[in-house]
Amino acid sequence: MKRKKPDLLPIRIYGDKTLRKMAEPVAEITPEIEDFINDLVHTMYEKDGVGLAAPQVGRSLRIFVVDPFWFREGGQKNPIILINPKFLEFEGQVESEEGCLSLPEIYEKVMRAKKVIIKGLNENDEHIRFEAEGLFARAVQHENDHLDGILFTDKVPKLKKILLRKKLNELKSTTDENGINVGNIKL
Ligand code: CO
Numbered sequence: 001m002k003r004k005k006p007d008l009l010p011i012r013i014y015g016d017k018t019l020r021k022m023a024e025p026v027a028e029i030t031p032e033i034e035d036f037i038n039d040l041v042h043t044m045y046e047k048d049g050v051g052l053a054a055p056q057v058g059r060s061l062r063i064f065v066v067d068p069f070w071f072r073e074g075g076q077k078n079p080i081i082l083i084n085p086k087f088l089e090f091e092g093q094v095e096s097e098e099g100c101l102s103l104p105e106i107y108e109k110v111m112r113a114k115k116v117i118i119k120g121l122n123e124n125d126e127h128i129r130f131e132a133e134g135l136f137a138r139a140v141q142h143e144n145d146h147l148d149g150i151l152f153t154d155k156v157p158k159l160k161k162i163l164l165r166k167k168l169n170e171l172k173s174t175t176d177e178n179g180i181n182v183g184n185i186k187l
Helices: 031-046 134-147 158-172
Strands: 051-053 063-066 080-091 094-098 108-112 115-121 127-133
Touching (some): 031 063, 063 134, 080 127
Antiparallel strands (some): 080 115, 094 108
């Protein structure tokens, strides 16, 4: 199939309405959804993300992409696309620092499950299932939270959150009257 050249999608920033919505399951992987997935993957790499979820580019759909091994494997890109993902198991707990393309310049330690088993569909409509550890496990938990309208800053301890409030309010202040916030990112 002939594909269009992927687009760089504007990243929605904290304060944007779509980031707080419960995303809808994908009913069918149409050619339009396939194009969208290509754009999402392209945007993740262009923005140096380890992962990117559809709501972060303004689409309230249960789709995300992760590539936790990209930096380590010398530029080899292996995007993992998960559509309608579901966790089957969580094991252990571990705290580590996270950031998010929708929360520029904010980095905080977040507690996550150490190991997870996750299943879903890939871009070819095939059932896939992963046992994830380390950054892979962290990335799928972070991205899956985006599908439920949850941001990593929601998970930091209360005291830390008070310290973060000023930065968050600054980000939020750039949201327009329609609740859309693509920040100051130049595209
Ligand atoms: Co994020």
